[in-house]
Amino acid sequence: MNQAEVIAQLQTIFDGVFLEPVVLTPAISAQDVPEWDSLTHISLMVAVEKAFGVRFRVGEVENTKNVGEFAELILKRKQEP
Amino acid sequence: MDLANLKSLLLNGRPEFWPQLTALTGQARDFEELFLLSSWRKKAEARKLSPPVPPGPPLKLAILGGYSLYPLHELVEHLCAMQGTPVEVWLGDYDNYVAEIMDEGGGLYAFGPQVVLLLPAESRCKYSGRLADPRAVQQAEAAQTAAAVQELARTVNARTGAEILLTNFRLPARHDLGAYRARTLGADGTFRQWVNLEMGLNAPACVRICDVAFLAGRIGGLHAADPRGWFETKQPGSPALLFELAREVAHLIAGLKRAPKKVLVLDLDNTLWGGVVADDGLEGIELGDTSPRGEAFKAFQKYIASLKQRGVLLAVCSKNDHVTAVEPFEKHPEMVLRLSDIVSFKANWEPKSENLRRMAAELNLGLDSFVFVDDNPAEIEIVRQFAPEVTTILLGPDPAEYVGQLQDCRLFEPGNITAEDAERTDQYRAEAGRKALETTVTDMGAYLESLAMEGTFSEFTAVDAPRLSQLINKSNQFNLTTRRRSEAEVLAVMNDPSFIGYSMRLKDRFGDHGLIAIVIGEKAGDTLKIDTWLMSCRVLKRQVEEAVLGELARLARGRCCQRLEGVYLPTAKNEMVRDFYGRMGFALTAETETRREYELKLAAFQPVPTQIKITRHAYEPS
Numbered sequence: 001m002n003q004a005e006v007i008a009q010l011q012t013i014f015d016g017v018f019l020e021p022v023v024l025t026p027a028i029s030a031q032d033v034p035e036w037d038s039l040t041h042i043s044l045m046v047a048v049e050k051a052f053g054v055r056f057r058v059g060e061v062e063n064t065k066n067v068g069e070f071a072e073l074i075l076k077r078k079q080e081p
Numbered sequence: 082m083d084l085a086n087l088k089s090l091l092l093n094g095r096p097e098f099w100p101q102l103t104a105l106t107g108q109a110r111d112f113e114e115l116f117l118l119s120s121w122r123k124k125a126e127a128r129k130l131s132p133p134v135p136p137g138p139p140l141k142l143a144i145l146g147g148y149s150l151y152p153l154h155e156l157v158e159h160l161c162a163m164q165g166t167p168v169e170v171w172l173g174d175y176d177n178y179v180a181e182i183m184d185e186g187g188g189l190y191a192f193g194p195q196v197v198l199l200l201p202a203e204s205r206c207k208y209s210g211r212l213a214d215p216r217a218v219q220q221a222e223a224a225q226t227a228a229a230v231q232e233l234a235r236t237v238n239a240r241t242g243a244e245i246l247l248t249n250f251r252l253p254a255r256h257d258l259g260a261y262r263a264r265t266l267g268a269d270g271t272f273r274q275w276v277n278l279e280m281g282l283n284a285p286a287c288v289r290i291c292d293v294a295f296l297a298g299r300i301g302g303l304h305a306a307d308p309r310g311w312f313e314t315k316q317p318g319s320p321a322l323l324f325e326l327a328r329e330v331a332h333l334i335a336g337l338k339r340a341p342k343k344v345l346v347l348d349l350d351n352t353l354w355g356g357v358v359a360d361d362g363l364e365g366i367e368l369g370d371t372s373p374r375g376e377a378f379k380a381f382q383k384y385i386a387s388l389k390q391r392g393v394l395l396a397v398c399s400k401n402d403h404v405t406a407v408e409p410f411e412k413h414p415e416m417v418l419r420l421s422d423i424v425s426f427k428a429n430w431e432p433k434s435e436n437l438r439r440m441a442a443e444l445n446l447g448l449d450s451f452v453f454v455d456d457n458p459a460e461i462e463i464v465r466q467f468a469p470e471v472t473t474i475l476l477g478p479d480p481a482e483y484v485g486q487l488q489d490c491r492l493f494e495p496g497n498i499t500a501e502d503a504e505r506t507d508q509y510r511a512e513a514g515r516k517a518l519e520t521t522v523t524d525m526g527a528y529l530e531s532l533a534m535e536g537t538f539s540e541f542t543a544v545d546a547p548r549l550s551q552l553i554n555k556s557n558q559f560n561l562t563t564r565r566r567s568e569a570e571v572l573a574v575m576n577d578p579s580f581i582g583y584s585m586r587l588k589d590r591f592g593d594h595g596l597i598a599i600v601i602g603e604k605a606g607d608t609l610k611i612d613t614w615l616m617s618c619r620v621l622k623r624q625v626e627e628a629v630l631g632e633l634a635r636l637a638r639g640r641c642c643q644r645l646e647g648v649y650l651p652t653a654k655n656e657m658v659r660d661f662y663g664r665m666g667f668a669l670t671a672e673t674e675t676r677r678e679y680e681l682k683l684a685a686f687q688p689v690p691t692q693i694k695i696t697r698h699a700y701e702p703s
Contacts, residue, residue, distance in 0.1 A: 016084070016085075016088075016117075017117065017120075019088070019091065019092060019121075019124055038151075039120050039123070039152065039155065040120060042116060042152055043113065043116050043117050043120060046112065046113045046116070046320060047113060050113065056309075057309070058308075058309045058312045058313060059312070059313065062313070
């Protein structure tokens with residue numbers, strides 16, 4: 001799996017949660033999407049952990065600045081045994 | 082209907098969105114799903130897709146505590162809106178609850194809550210000393226911790242009149258301390274348990290305990306904990322726990338307005354017993370300790386009987402002829418429920434919805450206080466359609482789960498305590514004092530008397546045959562001859578006039594022991610030969626032996642016998658009754674390696690008085 005594939009899968013998860021369609025790019029972040037508030041964020045994180053079968057460590061998600069970095073984090077956690 | 086369809090209803094601004102949202106909320110089984118539905122409800126409101134008009138103004142709910150109350154409050158708000166008790170929420174700041182409650186001029190009191198959900202901080206529920214400190218010191222600190230929380234609850238209540246929902250403390254689920262954990266109140270687990278008990282048992286009347294310790298235990302302690310969620314956003318537990326907690330809070334809020342149900346209406350076949358009594362007959366239905374299925378049905382009846390004790394009215398509604406339907410209640414020895422337990426008995430061929438309406442009229446109660454239980458989906462459907470006020474419970478496929486299903490339906494939970502309850506508690510306390518006295522009496526006679534034992538003797542009956550045969554074939558220790566008999570052989574004994582065969586059942590104030598003794602005797606001239614004498618070891622030292630012998634002597638005399646003849650046949654397992662006949666006053670007449678023979682002359686025999694009250698004798702009309 002590479003970053004583009006992760007973002008493609010993220011796109012389907014986001015489509016399920018957001019009402020207004022959002023096209024995900026590596027550079028996009030929560031600030032760019034009005035619907036991406038803290039409420040939606042919780043839904044997204046729970047859905048992402050479930051869909052990718054990963055568990056982020058404490059503080060990690062907060063430190064990602066955009067979707068690209070978030071996808072890299074998913075890849076890193078997925079590569080763990 | 083699924084989430085994608087719901088989303089399109091929302092995007093297209095369709096009013097069907099609301100009933101579908103309600104339905105999916107009822108089915109939601111995890112945090113993720115419920116949370117998504119909750120966020121869509123908010124979006125629908127923001128898009129001016131107006132919800133149905135609520136029944137009244139929203140209830141003012143303040144949520145405060147030692148945690149971040151976000152997103153818990155979203156779930157609570159959503160569930161309350163969907164169950165028709167909408168709330169307007171005021172949220173306290175993270176861990177600011179003590180100040181919020183103390184500050185009479187603050188936002189909490191300006192809001193004027195009708196209900197307050199208070200989640201005291203786990204971090205303040207910790208013993209300050211050492212594990213090995215004296216127990217009294219640890220106990221005092223636990224009581225003090227609970228009292229401090231109760232004091233906060235009392236203060237808010239005094240200033241606002243609000244009902245208080247108070248969460249207790251989740252127990253740790255990690256292997257800290259090992260076996261030593263149980264030996265001190267200073268450990269987190271035991272300390273919190275003690276605080277939880279103090280909080281609940283001493284709660285003022287305005288407080289309802291929201292039992293987080295129970296909820297966490299139900300889903301599993303490890304599953305309920307979420308250290309990451311605590312460090313990142315100060316969550317009170319995992320998303321799974323938030324889901325359970327929000328549902329509990331919504332349930333408690335609904336309970337503030339809704340009376341518990343009053344009447345439990347029961348189907349019969351495959352609900353109270355296994356099988357169909359009209360087809361299988363009284364002997365053929367599955368009920369009682371002969372089979373695992375029979376035990377499960379009996380356990381279900383016992384639970385229903387306990388509901389009756391709590392004040393729930395019991396009724397029967399069955400598609401059956403009346404005579405057939407009442408027969409098990411009158412004649413089956415393993416029935417727990419009897420006709421006297423049933424306030425209304427409808428066994429006929431009318432639709433069940435009609436019967437329920439008639440019952441409601443007869444009992445002068447609203448149909449909305451009725452709960453109807455059936456294993457048949459078609460009957461449930463008829464009631465849902467034609468008596469929709471009735472709450473229905475469709476029993477699952479496995480009777481082992483019936484009790485749990487009824488326990489989890491949450492329809493018969495007692496409300497909060499009343500002054501009357503408190504008074505009754507005092508009476509019970511006095512009573513408990515008397516009982517405690519009794520049980521401290523070391524005298525065996527007084528102990529037996531306090532048990533309030535009641536025994537019944539019955540000649541062998543066809544209905545009992547499976548149980549008799551089962552006990553005959555499995556008893557090893559208290560069994561004088563260890564002669565095994567099939568069900569057919571038991572029936573043969575029953576039908577042979579030269580034999581007597583009887584059994585004894587025993588109950589006491591702690592419960593029903595069921596069938597506990599069996600004797601078979603064969604008349605030969607003026608002698609009654611004891612073919613079989615066996616007993617369940619559960620009731621040893623309870624004077625059952627004496628009562629059984631008294632009955633045997635009575636029956637033998639009634640058949641003009643002068644003597645009883647007993648024999649002990651030793652096996653690897655029945656050593657305990659080697660001297661049994663000797664102890665009972667029989668004389669040893671012959672002894673070899675493989676048998677001991679005894680006799681008892683009836684002319685000189687006086688039955689020993691016992692503390693067991695005999696309410697029925699064998700071979701006599703009951």
